Structures are given as C-alpha cells and as structure tokens.
Amino acid sequence: MTALLSIRDLSVAYRRDGVEVPALKGVSLDVLEGERLAIIGESGSGKSTLALALAGLLAMGTEIGGMIEWSASQSQTPRSFAPLSGLPAISPARGEIGSFADGSSPATLEISKSSDDGSISPLAGEMPGRAEGGVPERRPSAIGNTQAPLLGSDIGFVFQDPSSSLDPVMPIGKQIAEVAHTHLGPGWKGAYAKAKTLLERVRLPNPDATIHAYPHQLSGGQKQRVAIAAAIAAGPKLLIADEATSALDTIVQAEIVALIRRLVSEDGMTLIFISHDIALAASLADRIAVLRHGELIELGETSQIVNAPQQAYTRALLDAHLGLNAEPLLDRQDTSA
Amino acid sequence: MSVLAVSNLTKRYHRGGKPFAAVDDVSFEIGPAETLALAGPSGSGKSTIARLVLRLIEPDAGRIDFEDADFLTMSGAALRARRARLQMVFQDPLAAFNPRATVARVLNDPLRVHGIAPRADRPRRIAALLERVGLDAGLAQRAIHEISGGQRQRVAIARAIATRPSLIVLDEAVSALDVSVRGQILELLLDLQRQERIAYLFISHDLGVIRAVAHRIFILDAGRIAESGDARAVIAYPQSSVGKALVAAMPKLVRDRP
Amino acid sequence: MKRLRRLLHTPEAIAGALILALLIAMALAAPLLFPGDPQAIAGPALLPPFRDWSLPLGTDRLGRDVLAELVHGARTSLAVGLAAAAAALLIGAVVGTLAGFAGGLIDEVLMRMTDAFQTVPSFLLALAFVSIVGPSLGVVVAAIAISAWTGPARVARAEVLSIRERDYVAGARVIGMHPLGIAFREVLPNALPPVLALSSVIVAAAILTEAALSFLGLGDPNRVTWGSMIAEGRTVLRTAPFLSIVPGVALVLTVLGVYLAGEGVVESTAVRRSLS
Numbered sequence: 001m002t003a004l005l006s007i008r009d010l011s012v013a014y015r016r017d018g019v020e021v022p023a024l025k026g027v028s029l030d031v032l033e034g035e036r037l038a039i040i041g042e043s044g045s046g047k048s049t050l051a052l053a054l055a056g057l058l059a060m061g062t063e064i065g066g067m068i069e070w071s072a073s074q075s076q077t078p079r080s081f082a083p084l085s086g087l088p089a090i091s092p093a094r095g096e097i098g099s100f101a102d103g104s105s106p107a108t109l110e111i112s113k114s115s116d117d118g119s120i121s122p123l124a125g126e127m128p129g130r131a132e133g134g135v136p137e138r139r140p141s142a143i144g145n146t147q148a149p150l151l152g153s154d155i156g157f158v159f160q161d162p163s164s165s166l167d168p169v170m171p172i173g174k175q176i177a178e179v180a181h182t183h184l185g186p187g188w189k190g191a192y193a194k195a196k197t198l199l200e201r202v203r204l205p206n207p208d209a210t211i212h213a214y215p216h217q218l219s220g221g222q223k224q225r226v227a228i229a230a231a232i233a234a235g236p237k238l239l240i241a242d243e244a245t246s247a248l249d250t251i252v253q254a255e256i257v258a259l260i261r262r263l264v265s266e267d268g269m270t271l272i273f274i275s276h277d278i279a280l281a282a283s284l285a286d287r288i289a290v291l292r293h294g295e296l297i298e299l300g301e302t303s304q305i306v307n308a309p310q311q312a313y314t315r316a317l318l319d320a321h322l323g324l325n326a327e328p329l330l331d332r333q334d335t336s337a
Numbered sequence: 338m339s340v341l342a343v344s345n346l347t348k349r350y351h352r353g354g355k356p357f358a359a360v361d362d363v364s365f366e367i368g369p370a371e372t373l374a375l376a377g378p379s380g381s382g383k384s385t386i387a388r389l390v391l392r393l394i395e396p397d398a399g400r401i402d403f404e405d406a407d408f409l410t411m412s413g414a415a416l417r418a419r420r421a422r423l424q425m426v427f428q429d430p431l432a433a434f435n436p437r438a439t440v441a442r443v444l445n446d447p448l449r450v451h452g453i454a455p456r457a458d459r460p461r462r463i464a465a466l467l468e469r470v471g472l473d474a475g476l477a478q479r480a481i482h483e484i485s486g487g488q489r490q491r492v493a494i495a496r497a498i499a500t501r502p503s504l505i506v507l508d509e510a511v512s513a514l515d516v517s518v519r520g521q522i523l524e525l526l527l528d529l530q531r532q533e534r535i536a537y538l539f540i541s542h543d544l545g546v547i548r549a550v551a552h553r554i555f556i557l558d559a560g561r562i563a564e565s566g567d568a569r570a571v572i573a574y575p576q577s578s579v580g581k582a583l584v585a586a587m588p589k590l591v592r593d594r595p
Numbered sequence: 596m597k598r599l600r601r602l603l604h605t606p607e608a609i610a611g612a613l614i615l616a617l618l619i620a621m622a623l624a625a626p627l628l629f630p631g632d633p634q635a636i637a638g639p640a641l642l643p644p645f646r647d648w649s650l651p652l653g654t655d656r657l658g659r660d661v662l663a664e665l666v667h668g669a670r671t672s673l674a675v676g677l678a679a680a681a682a683a684l685l686i687g688a689v690v691g692t693l694a695g696f697a698g699g700l701i702d703e704v705l706m707r708m709t710d711a712f713q714t715v716p717s718f719l720l721a722l723a724f725v726s727i728v729g730p731s732l733g734v735v736v737a738a739i740a741i742s743a744w745t746g747p748a749r750v751a752r753a754e755v756l757s758i759r760e761r762d763y764v765a766g767a768r769v770i771g772m773h774p775l776g777i778a779f780r781e782v783l784p785n786a787l788p789p790v791l792a793l794s795s796v797i798v799a800a801a802i803l804t805e806a807a808l809s810f811l812g813l814g815d816p817n818r819v820t821w822g823s824m825i826a827e828g829r830t831v832l833r834t835a836p837f838l839s840i841v842p843g844v845a846l847v848l849t850v851l852g853v854y855l856a857g858e859g860v861v862e863s864t865a866v867r868r869s870l871s
Contacts, residue, residue, distance in 0.1 A: 042515035042516065043486065220379065248379070249378045249379040249542040250542050250543065250586040250587060251378050251582050251583060252378070253586065254585070254586035254588075255586075257588075276515065276516070277516075277588065278516075278590065279588040279589065282588070283589065306590065306591070306592055307592055307593045316517060317516060317517070318592065320519065320520050322519075322543075322548070322549045323587070323589060323590050324544060324548060324572060324584065324587055326545065328549045328550070328569065329520075329523055329524060329527055329549045330527065330549065330551075388765075391768075391769055393765050393768060393769070416771075417771040417772075417773065418771065420770065420771035421771055423769075425765075425769045427762045427765075429762065432762040433762045433766050434763050434766070435784075435785065436763075436785065437784060437785065446770055446772065447771070450771050450772050450773075451771060496766075496770070500770075500771075
C-alpha cells in the first residue's frame with residue numbers, strides 16, 4: 001500500500017503567556033491509503049493536536065516544525081476522472097510545512113490559496129450526476145501538484161462535540177449543502193439534492209423533513225450523523241474523526257462507529273480515528289498508533305498492539321480497560337481486605 | 338435498614354408543550370456501604386434521579402427517605418444540616434468548582450458551613466483530607482484550574498467526605514478521566530467505602546466500570562426501571578432490550594492472554 | 596507588571612491612562628499647588644488668559660483664579676464621578692444578583708422596580724432628588740447613583756441566570772451552603788466582569804451628570820465644580836468665552852480619558868479570558 005500522508009518529524013508547540021508548551025515532539029508516521037488508523041492516547045498526549053495539524057486547523061501563533069506530505073494523486077483513486085492533461089501519472093502533491101518561527105501555520109495559508117482554485121475547477125459542474133450513480137465521488141485533490149490537502153474536499157473532519165461544530169441557527173440541510181456547493185460547485189439545487197442523499201446515507205430518519213430541521217431538534221447521535229454527512233459531502237479521501245463518539249452514550253457510540261466503518265468502506269476513504277479508548281480503537285482500526293506526552297511511542301497492527309504490545313505504557317492502557325470480562329475491582333478489594 | 342429509600346419517584350417536564358416523564362415511578366433502596374449503579378442510555382433519567390435525590394430539583398410525586406427521615410419535607414436550616422450526610426461528585430471536576438477557588442477554599446467550605454472544625458483547626462483538617470484521598474497537603478494553596486483532572490476529582494471526593502456522609506451520589510464521576518487515572522479513583526472510592534462505610538449511588542453509562550465496582554444495578558429506559566439485580570448477573574445475562582443493547586454496545590477488547 | 600503591559604496594549608488605552616493619570620495627579624495635588632480657598636479673589640475681574648503669568652488662565656467675573664478653580668474642580672468631578680459610579684455598580688450588582696439567583700416573586704418585584712427607575716429619565720430623577728433633599732456632595736452622589744444602577748442590575752441578572760445553572764452552584768447547595776452565601780460568595784464574583792465593563796460608561800456619565808447639576812445650580816455650593824464654572828461663565832459668554840471653554844474642555848478630556856482607559860481594561864480582560 002502507498003502512503004496517503006507522510007508525517008516527518010512533526011513538532012507542534014503552543015504559546016501560553018509567553019511560555020512555549022510542546023504538544024507534539026518529532027512525530028513521524030505514514031498513513032496508508034485506504035487504511036483505518038487509530039491514534040490513541042490520554043489527555044495531553046497530543047492526539048488532537050496531531051489531528052488538527054493534519055487538517056491545517058491549528059490556531060494562529062502555533063509553532064510548527066517538520067513536514068506533512070500529502071501524496072494523493074489521481075492515479076491512486078481508480079474511480080476518479082482521468083488526471084488533468086499534462087500531469088504525470090503519479091504526481092505527489094506536496095504540502096510542505098517547513099520549520100517556521102512564530103507565525104501563522106503555513107498549511108492554513110496554502111489551504112486558503114487552493115480553495116480558490118477548487119471553486120473554478122473545470123470538472124466541478126459534472127459532480128451531481130456522479131452522485132446519483134452512487135459512485136464514490138472523487139475530485140482531483142488539487143489542480144497543481146504542489147499543494148496542501150484541502151479541508152473539506154480532501155480531508156473530512158468530525159469533531160467531538162456536534163452541538164458546537166454545527167451552526168445552531170442554520171438548517172442542517174444547508175450546512176451539508178454548503179460543503180458540496182463550496183467544493184463541488186453543482187449549484188444550490190444540486191447541492192441540496194446531494195445533502196438529501198447524504199442524510200439517507202447516514203441513516204437519518206425522514207430525510208425530506210430532517211433537511212429543514214435545526215440542530216437543536218436532533219439528539220446528540222443524530223447531530224453527529226449530520227456532522228459526518230457534512231464531513232464527507234465533498235467526497236474526501238481522508239476522514240479524520242477526533243473523539244467523534246466520546247460525548248455520546250455507549251449505544252449511540254456503537255451506532256456511530258458502525259456508521260463510520262460502513263461509510264469508510266463504501267467510499268474507499270482512509271480513516272484516522274482519534275480516541276482515548278483503546279478497546280473502541282481496536283474494534284475499528286487496522287493499525288493503532290499510541291501517543292504519550294506528545295511522542296509516538298508505539299505503532300503497529302491492531303492485533304499486535306492488543307496481544308503483544310512492545311511498550312509498558314501500551315500494556316498499562318490495555319490492563320486499565322474495564323471490559324465485561326475484567327476481574328471486578330470489588331473482588332480484588334475484598335480479598336485484599 | 339436502608340440509607341436511602343426512594344419510592345414512586347416521578348418528575349415530569351414539558352417538551353414542545355407536551356408533558357413527558359423524565360423519571361417515571363421509580364423506586365429503589367440503598368443499604369449502608371452498598372454501591373447501587375444506575376445505568377442507561379442518555380435521556381433515560383439517571384441524572385434526573387441524582388438531582389432529585391439530592392433535592393437540587395423537586396419531584397412531582399414520590400417519597401425519599403434518607404437515614405429513615407422524610408427528606409422531601411425538610412427545608413431551610415434542617416435541610417442544609419442534613420445535606421452534610423448526602424454528598425455528590427460531579428462528572429466534570431472543573432465545572433464542579435468555583436473557577437476562582439483554591440483547593441483550600443473548596444475544602445474549607447463544608448467545614449465552615451457545618452461548623453465541623455474551629456477555624457484554627459481547619460488547615461490541619463484540610464491537610465488530612467488531602468492525604469486521605471492520596472494528595473499532597475502542599476496542594477492546598479494551588480488554584481483549582483492549575484491541577485490535573487485526576488487531582489481535581491480527588492479534591493472533589495475530599496470535599497464530599499469532609500462532612501462524613503453516609504451516601505455519595507457519583508454522577509458519571511469517572512467518565513471524563515483518563516483510563517489510568519480512572520482505575521486509581523475507583524480504587525480510592527472502594528477503599529473509602531470499606532473504611533468509612535459510605536454507600537454510593539453510582540451513575541454511569543459504562544457497564545465495564547459498573548461491573549468493576551457496583552453491587553447492584555438498575556437499568557433505566559425512558560425514565561422507567563427496565564431491569565434490576567446483582568450487577569454482574571444482570572450484565573452477564575441482560576433480560577430487557579435496553580440491557581441487551583447496552584451490553585452489545587460495549588467495545589470488546591479480545592486479547593489472547595489478558 | 597505583565598498585567599499593566601497587557602492593559603496598555605493599544606494607543607487609545609495609553610492615551611486614556613495618561614489623561615486619567617494627569618487628572619488624578621492634578622486632583623491630588625490641588626491643595627499643594629493652590630493652597631487656600633480657590634474661591635478667594637486673586638486679581639482684577641475678567642482678566643483674559645495668558646496675560647498675567649501669576650494667573651495663567653485669567654480670572655472670572657469676580658476676579659477668582661480660573662486655574663485654581665479648574666484644579667480644585669477636578670477633585671469634585673472625579674470624586675463625585677467615581678463615588679457615584681461605585682455606588683451604582685454596587686447597588687446594581689446586588690439587586691441583579693438577588694433577582695437572578697432567587698427568581699420567582701423576588702425577581703419579579705426587583706425587576707419591576709428596575710423598570711420603574713429606568714422609565715423615568717435618569718437626569719430628571721437626579722434633578723428631582725437633589726431639589727427635594729437639598730444640594731450637598733453626598734446627596735449629589737446618591738442622586739447620580741439612583742439614576743444609574745439599573746444598567747448594571749440588568750447585566751448582573753442576565754449573567755447570574757446563566758451562572759446559577761452551573762455545576763459548582765449545585766455543588767455549593769449540596770454542601771449545605773446558605774442561599775445568600777451562594778449568591779454572594781459563589782455567584783456574584785463570577786458575574787462581575789461584564790458588570791464592571793460598564794464602569795467606564797457609568798463614570799463618564801456620572802461626571803457629566805454632576806456637571807449638569809452644578810450648571811443648574813444644584814451642586815454643592817461650597818465647592819468649585821466645572822459645571823458651576825461653565826454656568827458662571829455663561830452670563831459673560833460674549834465678552835469672556837474662555838470662562839466657559841476652559842472647564843468645558845477639561846470636562847471633555849476627562850470623559851474621554853475615562854472612556855478610553857475603561858475600554859482598555861475591558862479589552863485586556865477579554866484577551867486574558869480568551870487565552871485561558
């Protein structure tokens with residue numbers, strides 16, 4: 001498998017009251033095309049920072065070092081249209097993040113630049129027709145070959161709390177249609193048709209009515225379904241779910257995980273699943289990366305991480321999991337007493 | 338003899354003009370040094386029951402007997418005095434404290450309010466409380482927002498035990514904690530239960546945690562009790578549809594050698 | 596030090612702070628700079644400014660030193676402005692906290708009272724109060740305060756309504772704290788920031804109201820105030836306009852200084868809050 005995303009020596013530091021607080025220290029990691037990668041860690045491990053860095057969502061004034069290389073070329077996505085003329089068959093599109101002093105994230109700059117290009121894409125007009133065919137949408141990730149991935153059309157992002165990531169005063173249909181409209185440009189009518197299809201795909205009841213509903217009329221799980229629909233509206237290659245189920249109860253969590261699993265396999269997306277829950281990660285992912293204090297301490301196949309962890313910390317995380325087969329603490333206490 | 342006896346508790350709200358029962362005719366008892374877990378999906382009424390039992394909200398019907406006295410008819414100073422025996426630990430330890438407070442002030446409040454120790458003796462009492470929950474006494478002067486989440490939850494437990502309660506309501510008290518910290522907090526709670534004979538009303542959506550610490554479980558669905566019984570038996574062989582759904586939804590970690 | 600630097604992070608805030616510092620220095624130093632009664636006759640009447648360097652801003656109709664009056668007037672203006680604003684904020688915060696925290700009948704009664712005060716034009720209220728009780732410094736402060744507390748009360752109530760639903764307020768109830776203790780120890784301090792954000796507007800308005808009252812002859816007759824100086828100059832406005840212009844400019848600068856410095860404080864606290 002080829003790497004969709006190569007992270008090399010990525011370091012991120014936040015500035016707080018003039019003091020630099022490192023959040024990621026020299027993380028290097030390849031995200032393979034089509035895989036489901038879980039990134040797990042406890043609070044302060046840097047897992048969310050990594051997700052935000054990949055999506056170019058880090059706040060202004062964050063210090064970034066190292067490199068994120070996005071190498072999604074058209075030839076690697078068989079369902080997409082032919083590559084633009086003049087481009088070689090394999091053309092790694094690079095979004096480089098060099099070592100920069102205090103300033104805005106260069107990835108953010110790149111992304112705002114490329115979003116202009118995206119809206120005038122000559123292929124854009126043909127998108128809605130393909131949506132009806134049920135074919136996974138693919139848009140050439142960038143017109144040029146030296147651009148960072150574009151949030152929305154290349155990367156879909158699902159946040160932890162859908163009540164704050166959705167606009168409370170905009171009908172949910174419009175929030176989804178807006179993504180399609182911005183990145184695919186099928187016009188509003190086409191975008192709304194796409195939004196309806198997406199609401200069906202994320203299994204929201206009665207899409208014809210729900211499309212006009214506001215977020216507060218939906219339950220937490222339904223809101224997260226809407227957020228997922230918006231994240232995949234422009235047919236991204238990579239879906240990043242940042243603790244997307246941890247604000248939900250166990251039953252809804254299981255449903256959302258099943259939904260993500262189905263959508264990822266139907267669309268052939270690559271998934272980065274950020275979680276604090278090693279059991280949940282293991283139930284979904286092909287590979288697991290363990291972060292601790294901003295460092296990548298272990299990376300491996302799920303079965304290897306679960307059955308033969310190399311690091312004591314990973315083993316401690318596994319042992320701390322309270323599953324339905326664990327020995328109850330109550331007994332341990334009683335016998336020790 | 339029970340610490341808390343709740344009978345036919347009902348609380349109704351209005352949603353879109355229509356009344357609906359958030360808690361519908363719920364009855365249960367908790368004995369001394371017993372942990373009773375309330376489980377259920379969100380919206381099943383677990384947190385509403387917690388707030389009713391603590392009289393943070395008033396029920397529409399039902400009866401609550403706490404330490405063999407009618408808790409619902411108490412008011413004013415009598416109610417405030419009785420609150421010393423019935424404490425709570427919240428899910429988010431940061432939201433549970435005044436954002437301006439220091440650890441010392443948080444622990445001083447219950448001692449002051451209930452006149453538990455003379456003013457001069459309180460710093461010593463605060464240090465003892467911190468040590469009881471496994472924290473360094475030097476933490477007292479730190480601001481609440483400066484300490485870690487696990488430390489904050491220990492401070493919350495220290496505040497809850499400051500007034501020597503017979504019952505503590507734990508509302509998702511370990512859900513927001515890291516797994517490594519969660520285990521330590523659960524051990525601390527069990528240790529306190531053995532030493533001080535405290536009963537817990539343990540509210541959680543996580544059956545794994547409940548199975549680890551609870552004696553009995555009540556599974557709620559839409560404000561009603563769907564099933565109840567010995568925690569491990571119910572979780573091993575759930576009878577109700579919501580119980581089965583909760584068990585099925587637990588992520589399973591299958592390890593060759595645990 | 597860090598806090599001060601953050602406070603003075605815009606040119607407007609620096610200008611405001613400078614003006615205020617100058618005024619406060621002037622007010623504090625008044626008895627040293629101009630010992631004795633500023634209302635004593637110091638020279639010939641209606642001497643224009645910049646003629647006699649012992650009387651740089653000239654003299655008024657009765658031959659009193661305009662600069663001495665101006666400097667002593669700063670004392671009154673600032674003292675009345677700050678005292679009235681402090682009283683208004685205190686009353687407003689207490690009323691708003693009680694109304695928001697207690698709810699129900701108490702809320703109804705307190706807010707209808709607030710409505711009643713707010714529907715009467717505040718200046719008329721102050722005017723009526725002073726004309727009934729009689730002019731003195733304390734009465735003027737009280738008059739301005741009762742006409743200005745309604746704004747802070749509404750802001751405090753709105754903030755308290757959101758704070759009282761937080762977990763830590765429930766936690767204080769669980770501990771068994773008395774409701775008044777919860778309202779004033781736990782809720783009020785956390786509801787204060789948006790209320791204090793009003794202070795610059797209230798201080799500026801209080802200084803203007805005080806000047807307007809003195810202009811109408813309802814200020815403390817034993818003190819020089821900028822308002823009474825403007826009123827004094829009004830009778831000779833054509834022949835000696837400087838008598839009204841000088842205290843008028845002082846008034847404008849003071850209000851501007853208070854406002855700019857107040858905005859600086861509000862912005863710096865907003866920055867701090869967004870950082871944390």
